[in-house]
Amino acid sequence: MAFLRRTAVAAALLTVFLTLSTATQAADLSTVTSGSTAAPNVYRLRMHHLHTGEDIDIVYRIGDTYLPAALDRLNYFLRDHRTEDVSRYDPREFDVLHSLMASLHRTDSVIDIVCGYRTPWSNNFLRTRAASTGVAEHSQHMLGKAIDIRVPGVSTVTLRNAALALHAGGVGFYPVSQFVHVDVGPVRTWSFR
Secondary structure (H helix, E strand, C coil): CHHHHHHHHHHHHHHHHHHHCCHHHHHHHHHHHCCCCCCCCEEEEEEEECCCCCEEEEEEEECCEECHHHHHHHHHHCCCCCCCCCCCCCHHHHHHHHHHHHHCCCCCCCEEEEECCCCHHHHHHHHCCCCCCCCCCCCHHHHCCEEEEECCCCCHHHHHHHHHHHCCCEEEEECCCCEEEEECCCCEEEECC
C-alpha cells in the first residue's frame, strides 16, 4: 500500500514538474520523491529582468528540498547586469519572494526585477552617480541576499506593506523610483524618495 502511494505521488509530481519546469530540473525530482507519501509543496517563481529583458519561470524548491540546477539558473538570471558576474544567492531570498507573492494572492504573477546581485564595483558606481542615491555602502545586494522588485498591477505601497508583514528581513521603500527592496538580512525598514 505504501509503495502504491509513493508511486502515485511520484507520478503526480512528475506530471506537475514536467509541465512547470525545464528538463534540467527533472533530474532533481528523483531525490525529492524517494520515500515520500504526501505531495510536497511546489515553490515556483516567475520573473522578468528589466535590464536584461530576460524572463524566468522556474520551480526552485519542492517541499524542503532546493533544486540545485534551479538555484544555478536563478543565480545567473539575477547576475550583475553591468559586469555579468554571478553570485550564489541565499535561497531564503527566493522563499521571501514566494511568500510575498502568496500573501498578495498572486502566485501566478510575474515579478519585475529592478536589481539583483551587485558586485562591489557596481554598488560603488551606483553610490557615486549622485550626491544622494539611496544605495548602501554595505548593501545586501553584494551578498546575494537582496532584490529590488515591482509587481505589475500592485502598488508600491501595497507591495511594501506585504513585505513588511513578513518580518523576514530588510524592506526598503522607493516611491519615486517605484520599487521595493526585499532582503534576508537583519529586519529593518527605510524609505528613500
